[in-house]
Amino acid sequence: DVKVTQSSRYLVKRTGEKVFLECVQDMDHENMFWYRQDPGLGLRLIYFSYDVKMKEKGDIPEGYSVSREKKERFSLILESASTNQTSMYLCASRPLGGEPYNEQFFGPGTRLTVL
Amino acid sequence: GESVGLHLPTLSVQEGDNSIINCAYSNSASDYFIWYKQESGKGPQFIIDIRSNMDKRQGQRVTVLLNKTVKHLSLQIAATQPGDSAVYFCAEKTLGGNEKLTFGTGTRLTIIP
Numbered sequence A: 001d002v003k004v005t006q007s008s009r010y011l012v013k014r015t016g017e018k019v020f021l022e023c024v025q026d027m028d029h030e031n032m033f034w035y036r037q038d039p040g041l042g043l044r045l046i047y048f049s050y051d052v053k054m055k056e057k058g059d060i061p062e063g064y065s066v067s068r069e070k071k072e073r074f075s076l077i078l079e080s081a082s083t084n085q086t087s088m089y090l091c092a093s094r095p096l097g098g099e100p101y102n103e104q105f106f107g108p109g110t111r112l113t114v115l
Numbered sequence B: 001g002e003s004v005g006l007h008l009p010t011l012s013v014q015e016g017d018n019s020i021i022n023c024a025y026s027n028s029a030s031d032y033f034i035w036y037k038q039e040s041g042k043g044p045q046f047i048i049d050i051r052s053n054m055d056k057r058q059g060q061r062v063t064v065l066l067n068k069t070v071k072h073l074s075l076q077i078a079a080t081q082p083g084d085s086a087v088y089f090c091a092e093k094t095l096g097g098n099e100k101l102t103f104g105t106g107t108r109l110t111i112i113p
Helices: none
Strands: A004-006 A010-013 A017-027 A031-038 A042-051 A054-057 A065-070 A073-078 A087-094 A110-114 B010-014 B019-025 B034-039 B045-051 B056-058 B062-067 B072-077 B086-093 B108-110
Touching: A004 A087, A010 A017, A017 A031, A017 A087, A017 A110, A017 B010, A031 A073, A042 A065, A042 A073, A042 B086, A054 A065, A073 A087, B010 B019, B019 B034, B019 B086, B019 B108, B034 B062, B045 B062, B045 B072, B072 B086
Parallel strands: A010 A110, B010 B108
Antiparallel strands: A004 A017, A017 A073, A031 A042, A031 A087, A042 A054, A065 A073, A087 A110, B019 B072, B034 B045, B034 B086, B056 B062, B062 B072, B086 B108
């Protein structure tokens, strides 16, 4: 089974802190994604990466950056956390190509609270 | 801008009955429509997808119907079970770009014993 793990289930940080959210997948997937999930807004794509050291902005990249130094690991960075970044953060991965084309494998999520 | 949305935020269904979850979309250029299920405390899990040139696709206990005329997508779950209680998201994807999925806001399905 594909396994996507996220470093923390719950995280509490203070405004202005630098926050790292880590995601690791064990299936050698090329594509990795970071979403945030908020009530009434569904999942919104922050950034994604289709290869090591490659990244593309999603729909809401402002206030975030990412790092992909190794294929299995995709990190989301909040340079200076703000209260409006309090949310559930979900990481996902999928292989390049293959059927079904649309299946992304999600981690359990990190609930981040910024005080 | 384009959006993928849902008619109803919550749905309660008697155990054993069939469930129908609806989704409206606005991007007529979408190539795929996808359903995900998210159980409490877990990440979303892929259920089924349908290509835009199809009207219907069946899986195990699930059927997805696509009506392009009215830009409407539905997920039918047969003989719902307690384990079907979850939030269901529709999503869409357009080929030729990247792997990005655009998700709707979700419908919470509650199964009544």
